[in-house]
Amino acid sequence: MSETVETDVERIPHGYLLTTLTYDVDDPVTWPQHRHDEHELLWSDGGMARLEAEGRMWAIPPSLAVWVPAGTVHTASAERGAQVRATYFVDAEPNVHAMPRTVTGVAMIEPLRVLLAHNLQRHLDDDARMRLQRVILDLLVPAPQESFDLRMPRSPHLHMVASAVLADPADKRTTAAWAYECGLHERTLARQFEAETGMTFTQWRILARLQLAVRELTVGSSIVSVSRKIGYRNPSTFIEHFRALTGRTPAEYARGEQTAAAPG
Template sequence: MEPDEWTAYVPSGERQVEDPWLLTTGTFRAPEPMEWETVSHPEPELLWSGTGNVTVEAAGHVWLVPPALGIWLPAGMPHRVKASAGTVTYATFLNPGLTTSVSPTVTGIPMSRLLREILLHNQREEMPDEARLRLQQVGVDLVRPVQAASLDIPLPKTPELRSVADRIIADPADDRTTEEWARELGLSGRTLMRWFQRDTGVSLTQWRILVRVRRALIDIAAGTPVVAVSRRLGYANPSTFIDLFRQVTGHTPAAYFRSVSGLDDAAPLSAVPRPTVS
């Protein structure tokens, strides 16, 4: 399989990294909105994006993948990937027999400029075997869990609630109230609140804030000013959005990106602009 020629996801059970190699990276592109079937791999996978909107569903949660962060998927973890039109996504597989497990659970990985360049250089360049192994070892050493707030969003298990969740993820600015969603489902507002809390551990209102903040991370990392992001998500007052962002992540948008180890020099293939409020 040639680099940059992936048009489908890797089938379940297909080994990607043979001894003595430590890792390999493939590229797949979505010229139009795409959704791949649920799949698992015998090797751990680091999924990261170059451009576009990518989501990963695994272990009953959904992760939004901003350009500055990757998603670590342990070996054998079933997952489903969705990508918006124009997305470029990378899948880096690690040799489970020759590398130490980064995490036994799905987690975020800071994608510093150095880590990106190492993974891409390994993917694209010819070099002696010894040099490639040294390069790959440095890449493995840089794959470490994020220390800032988690990017995962718990998904409801009840089918009716899942349909609501999917629509909110598709349009985080949807401002329908709990009562309005309940009427649409033929439920009382109290029942909807109780079911949503039971399935996700948070209220529908809190859950929608989580979705908006995670979506904001993608837009801010792409260089969209915080004011524009807040308006796009339905907040007329940017300070309201910034306060909610701080409640979820513990930081303002600008401080969040600084707080994640390695993200001060993290970037997609073109540099990620710093968050701005203009």
């Protein structure tokens, strides 16, 4: 895929600190590989988006935003019905300079969501908007412990395996079965996969399953149906894995999503 460098659009009005563009997705969409002169916070007001950057794939449910530093090459996609939001920041404020110069998760806490939405209102005068935008900058806090990111393998054969798992996390093919398809010994595939992703194939597949689980929970699917859809025979194992990643049970996560989505 050829790289497109987006430098021809003035996104942030002169004198302001940030602006948000909204994309309500009627059909599944993929934004081709590109980069921005501004920092970007990609988030969702409903539904699931994905971002691929720096060799990682990020799931973006409504509870998580992803910080994309200026100049970072990335692609993004969203499912039908998603309400994708892209907030761009000028690279001049101390708060922004404190953010990592690498892609990272940001907890989409309710005050941050509300203020970003309020910033979209047209009736705000300049002074009020600037005060609002400075508070938004104060609320930007990296949250790597809540980041649903996957490091994608670089090798074509391993990238094929990883893409197949993302397409169907319930696929029960073992490491040995995937190695056979790739024409490799099982230990060779396992060693290469861990070297390129930083985790074992089993650990990587668990995280891929939890990405799908987050998407299903945000649309109201039951915990039992979600656990079955992503390949867990026992819902208690799914709950254990989910809590280990997020610090919350799927039920607690789903309740939080419903609260965040409720009108104020």
